[in-house]
Amino acid sequence: MEQLHLKAIKRVNGEVTLPGSKSLSNRILLLAALCEGTTQVENLLDSDDIRHMLKALNDMGIEVTLNADKTIAQVTGKGGVFNTPNEPLFLGNAGTAFRPLTAVLATSQGEFELIGEPRMEERPIGHLVDALHTLDADVEYLKNKDYPPLKITGKQLSGGKVEIDGSISSQFLTALLMAAPLFSNDTEISIKGELVSKPYIDITLGVMTKFGITVDNQNYERFVVKGNQTYQSPGRIMVEGDASSASYFVAAAAINGGTIRINGVGAASVQGDIGFAKVMEQVGANIEWHDDYLVVSKGALKGVDIDANAIPDAAMTLATVALFAEGKTAIRNIYNWRVKETDRLYAMATELRKLGAEVVEGHDFIEVTPTQSIQLAEIDTYDDHRIAMCFSMVAVGGHDIIINDPKCTYKTFPTYFETLASVSN
Ligand SMILES: O=C(O)C1=C[C@@H](OP(=O)(O)O)[C@@H](O)[C@H](O)C1
Numbered sequence: 001m002e003q004l005h006l007k008a009i010k011r012v013n014g015e016v017t018l019p020g021s022k023s024l025s026n027r028i029l030l031l032a033a034l035c036e037g038t039t040q041v042e043n044l045l046d047s048d049d050i051r052h053m054l055k056a057l058n059d060m061g062i063e064v065t066l067n068a069d070k071t072i073a074q075v076t077g078k079g080g081v082f083n084t085p086n087e088p089l090f091l092g093n094a095g096t097a098f099r100p101l102t103a104v105l106a107t108s109q110g111e112f113e114l115i116g117e118p119r120m121e122e123r124p125i126g127h128l129v130d131a132l133h134t135l136d137a138d139v140e141y142l143k144n145k146d147y148p149p150l151k152i153t154g155k156q157l158s159g160g161k162v163e164i165d166g167s168i169s170s171q172f173l174t175a176l177l178m179a180a181p182l183f184s185n186d187t188e189i190s191i192k193g194e195l196v197s198k199p200y201i202d203i204t205l206g207v208m209t210k211f212g213i214t215v216d217n218q219n220y221e222r223f224v225v226k227g228n229q230t231y232q233s234p235g236r237i238m239v240e241g242d243a244s245s246a247s248y249f250v251a252a253a254a255i256n257g258g259t260i261r262i263n264g265v266g267a268a269s270v271q272g273d274i275g276f277a278k279v280m281e282q283v284g285a286n287i288e289w290h291d292d293y294l295v296v297s298k299g300a301l302k303g304v305d306i307d308a309n310a311i312p313d314a315a316m317t318l319a320t321v322a323l324f325a326e327g328k329t330a331i332r333n334i335y336n337w338r339v340k341e342t343d344r345l346y347a348m349a350t351e352l353r354k355l356g357a358e359v360v361e362g363h364d365f366i367e368v369t370p371t372q373s374i375q376l377a378e379i380d381t382y383d384d385h386r387i388a389m390c391f392s393m394v395a396v397g398g399h400d401i402i403i404n405d406p407k408c409t410y411k412t413f414p415t416y417f418e419t420l421a422s423v424s425n
């Protein structure tokens with residue numbers, strides 16, 4: 001197994017430009033494929049999750065051309081037509097590919113098998129499939145009920161009233177919302193349970209608007225979508241920088257003491273994870289806000305107690321920031337950390353303890369109390385990009401650390417360690 005020995009970083013300073021947002025990239029690619037005509041997508045993320053979406057679209061007859069560094073794509077959509085692929089569509093561990101494609105293909109003519117990495121087979125999809133079954137979709141489980149892989153025999157769905165459980169993942173609602181304009185009649189979606197990760201629904205609705213579709217959002221409890229619509233290409237569309245990826249540089253500047261300018265997200269961001277920078281202000285970071293960039297420097301950091309349901313991905317970064325804040329940090333209402341790339345509550349607790357921190361792992365929360373003497377440790381990353389990136393904060397905080405399997409960052413940020421090195425000295 002590859003290991004990366006990160007040496008203690010004396011000072012971070014400089015400027016980073018974020019790669020494109022994963023959430024925006026995969027939504028935009030799919031909606032571009034559903035349009036008639038060509039869309040130019042700029043600042044596309046080049047990472048595993050996007051590669052899986054691109055390959056799936058290509059396997060279903062959607063023409064996509066990429067520039068040399070794969071950050072500009074020309075997608076020629078076919079107005080909702082997808083060819084039956086010759087082989088199962090392999091979607092890795094990309095939730096933003098697997099869930100939306102499930103709903104969209106259920107209402108497209110053709111036969112599709114959706115498969116993924118072993119971990120994808122442990123990530124639930126039953127709430128989405130239940131809703132699709134209510135709408136008379138033909139979606140079958142190929143192995144275990146409620147989990148991938150799936151076999152979809154697509155057919156025109158007619159919409160109507162449908163309930164969807166929102167308590168485990170917002171991606172199920174995102175998927176249904178993106179498919180609903182393609183149904184022949186209007187659709188009224190009611191949310192069962194408490195909807196988690198709400199800001200991701202704003203991302204979905206915002207991208208749909210850019211492609212000409214408006215949704216009536218009744219307080220995140222009911223959504224009404226007109227049927228028999230076609231997505232309209234915006235011609236060109238720019239992907240904002242990834243706000244979850246920004247969290248590591250916001251944290252690095254706050255912990256270490258230099259100043260980092262982070263280009264690509266700011267006060268005008270459409271991504272909920274920009275909220276992490278607000279949390280870091282509460283922790284004590286100094287942040288200068290601009291529309292599309294942030295300038296972050298150190299303050300006196302103290303532990304906070306927050307409900308992180310709206311920012312599940314960026315909140316992981318707070319768990320390692322906690323090592324350098326005074327007092328206890330509590331991150332609450334994050335049960336669904338357990339059903340992401342790995343069981344993130346267990347993984348973060350286990351790895352933080354290796355450093356000597358005192359950790360309480362609850363059913364849906366984690367509490368971290370820092371130690372005065374951080375120990376050198378080998379950090380297991382559980383094939384989870386965010387664990388690798390989060391634990392690099394230990395080096396930022398002035399301690400050597402060994403990260404196992406550092407290439408797991410390829411899921412969303414293949415150049416992460418080079419980018420961190422570019423602001424380290
Ligand atoms: O819709 C999206 O782009 C995402 C939604 C979130 O998932 P959940 O809704 O499952 O929390 C987030 O964790 C994931 O990385 C991306």
Ligand SMILES: C=C(OP(=O)(O)O)C(=O)O
Pocket residue numbers: 093094095096313340341386412
């Ligand atoms: C949870 C994540 O990914 P996915 O889109 O696969 O759910 C993530 O990127 O942290």
